[in-house]
Amino acid sequence: MSDPLVLAIETSCDETAAAVLRFPGDLRGQVIASQAAVHAAYGGVVPEVASRNHLAHVREVVEGALKQAGVSLDEIDVFAATTGPGLASALLVGSAAAKGFALALDKPFLAVNHIEGHLLSPFFGRAEIPPSVGLVVSGGHTLLVDIEGAGNYRLLGRTLDDAAGEAFDKVAKLLGMGYPGGPLIEAEAASGNRTRFEFPRSMKCSGDFQFSFSGLKTSVRYLLPKTSEADRADLCAGFQEAVVDVLVHKAVQAAKECRRKLIAVSGGVGLNARLRERLTHAAESQGIAVLFAPNALCTDNAAMIAYVAALRAARGERSSLEADIFPSLGTSLFAAA
Ligand code: KG4
Numbered sequence: 001m002s003d004p005l006v007l008a009i010e011t012s013c014d015e016t017a018a019a020v021l022r023f024p025g026d027l028r029g030q031v032i033a034s035q036a037a038v039h040a041a042y043g044g045v046v047p048e049v050a051s052r053n054h055l056a057h058v059r060e061v062v063e064g065a066l067k068q069a070g071v072s073l074d075e076i077d078v079f080a081a082t083t084g085p086g087l088a089s090a091l092l093v094g095s096a097a098a099k100g101f102a103l104a105l106d107k108p109f110l111a112v113n114h115i116e117g118h119l120l121s122p123f124f125g126r127a128e129i130p131p132s133v134g135l136v137v138s139g140g141h142t143l144l145v146d147i148e149g150a151g152n153y154r155l156l157g158r159t160l161d162d163a164a165g166e167a168f169d170k171v172a173k174l175l176g177m178g179y180p181g182g183p184l185i186e187a188e189a190a191s192g193n194r195t196r197f198e199f200p201r202s203m204k205c206s207g208d209f210q211f212s213f214s215g216l217k218t219s220v221r222y223l224l225p226k227t228s229e230a231d232r233a234d235l236c237a238g239f240q241e242a243v244v245d246v247l248v249h250k251a252v253q254a255a256k257e258c259r260r261k262l263i264a265v266s267g268g269v270g271l272n273a274r275l276r277e278r279l280t281h282a283a284e285s286q287g288i289a290v291l292f293a294p295n296a297l298c299t300d301n302a303a304m305i306a307y308v309a310a311l312r313a314a315r316g317e318r319s320s321l322e323a324d325i326f327p328s329l330g331t332s333l334f335a336a337a
Pocket residue numbers: 013137138139140141164165166168169180181182183186267268269270271272273298299300
């Protein structure tokens with residue numbers, strides 16, 4: 001299909017989003033209804049609350065994206081939705097909506113992997129995906145991926161417990177700071193001393209590309225009774241440095257081992273200025289370039305899902321209307337190692 005016009009719906013976690021995009025990167029409209037404020041009261045995302053909110057907002061985000069794009073539903077060539085990984089009851093809402101449109105209008109449906117959305121977001125708008133190493137650092141995932149080209153990925157490593165963003169969120173909760181924790185910790189860390197508290201760099205020297213962040217969170221918990229409000233900035237700065245240190249070390253090692261000259265960073269933690277500064281510096285000293293996803297595409301959105309769908313639709317792919325949701329990461333996205 002040449003230059004397909006895609007409508008994509010994203011409901012994998014706590015953002016209800018829809019986007020209209022013309023291949024490869026003409027984003028004609030996007031509406032994101034964030035539920036962050038609803039979940040803030042609980043200090044994290046509550047699946048049942050998320051799915052109810054997706055149901056309440058899916059129609060208005062689709063209508064809003066179409067209106068911005070100035071197109072009607074029957075002008076859309078392909079309907080896409082995130083079908084995993086994510087919260088099962090949340091994924092069902094977006095995927096049922098997109099399948100319903102495809103069925104009613106007799107148009108193709110494309111099931112998109114949320115991780116592929118993040119992974120390719122640094123390349124948003126390009127018709128070709130260059131060989132590179134992808135670092136996906138979001139609230140739900142921490143992955144290093146060797147990217148040969150569009151649709152050709154090899155998983156190098158992932159977190160064995162908490163994701164990097166999840167660690168930021170949990171530490172912020174421990175410190176009574178609110179949700180989502182990443183931006184709050186980053187702001188607090190700006191006035192802190194990075195070296196006063198030495199936090200563990202779990203698995204930094206494990207020789208592979210796996211991660212572990214839950215021990216770091218436990219160290220913060222043990223330190224808490226011995227500290228006061230006045231130590232908060234130093235705690236945040238020390239914690240952030242430990243996360244960044246491991247991410248930078250492993251991402252650069254991965255690029256060297258895979259002989260890639262480019263690291264592509266995506267996901268909410270990719271917004272972190274300390275990560276950007278240290279990764280850019282460490283990679284460039286090895287002759288490796290770093291490309292970050294555009295800020296607006298770091299946290300969950302439907303534009304990145306529409307982009308993946310457009311690349312695949314242009315290659316003639318389509319999914320079965322019977323394609324089920326898949327809540328956990330699985331391995332279908334990746335070639336066998
Ligand atoms: O990509 P995203 O929407 O998550 C998932 O798809 O799972 O990103 C949200 C995550 C949250 O954990 C949030 O705390 C983190 O990204 N985050 C940050 C920053 N901004 C958002 N972490 C560190 N520093 C930031 N500036």
